[in-house]
Amino acid sequence: MFGRRLIVAAATAVLMAGLGACGGEGGGGGTGGEDPGAVTDVGRSDTGTVRQAAPSPDTVSGLRDSVRHLAKKTTKATRPHLVKKCTSATRRVRHTERTGTGTRRTTRTWYTTERYRTCKKVRSGTETYTRTVRSQRWCVSLDNVDGDTAKDDVWYQVARATYDEARGADEHTRMEFTPTATGC
Structure with missing residues (x-):
């Protein structure tokens, strides 16, 4: 049952490909071998005279x-003034070292203090700036x-x-x- 469906699908695909290839070759397609993605009828009319191509739609x-x-129109405005504020702090860092092998393996642990800084922008009043209302x-x-x-x-x-x-x-x-x- 499955093999029959597969054969029918393959035959249908071959038939459609063959009909598609014949359709564009001047037989019934009407394009006369032109590129199907090309713009057609530009410069042609029913009377045989040449028409000018239409200008760009943006023109x-x-x-x-x-x-x-x-x-340009501007105005003065205010906005929050942001400043960078940093704080220093410390944290305790754990270190370990392992030496030896087998039953003579030892682990030594010690701690150190590490300094670091964290910075963030905080509001500190307002500032005046020139805002563009109209360019x-x-x-x-x-x-x-x-x-x-x-x-x-x-x-x-x-x-x-x-x-x-x-x-x-x-x-x-x-x-x-x-x-x-x-x-x-």
């Missing part, structure tokens, strides 16, 4: 509307984002170089960049 384009620079941001606002006329005045946080480029450009100049975040 946005539109008409420059305005720019904004938000400076520095460079922002650009676009109209007609990705060609959609309904998407106007959309703010994006950008790198300093992109901000400088947008600042020097005229209003309603077409720009394309990769934002670091949305909103401002």
Whole structure:
């Protein structure tokens, strides 16, 4: 009974492997020998004309509307001041020594005092420090984002170089960049 199941399982595996190999060879798979992991239909359309590949989903384009620079915002705050406090202590250490063999074996035991220090951080008042409330941001606002006329005045946080480029450009100049975040 077990041998029959094993034979049926092996035959099924061979049959599936054979069908899988035939499926991708232009017969019914439709890929025409292309890599199954490759991106297909990029640059093709039904009319036979070549389409442009879509830009990266992270890239946005539109008409420059305005720019904004938000400076770093900080405030003074307090936190516990921690100091390192060490204490010295001693402990008794036991030592043993064995000499001889057989019936003449002896064991000598003696004790010594060992000094050690333990350190830990303890709170000792408070300290004042500068806390960052908002990091520095460079922002650009676009109209007609990705060609959609309904998407106007959309703010994006950008790198300093992109901000400088947008600042020097005229209003309603077409720009394309990769934002670091949305909103401002």
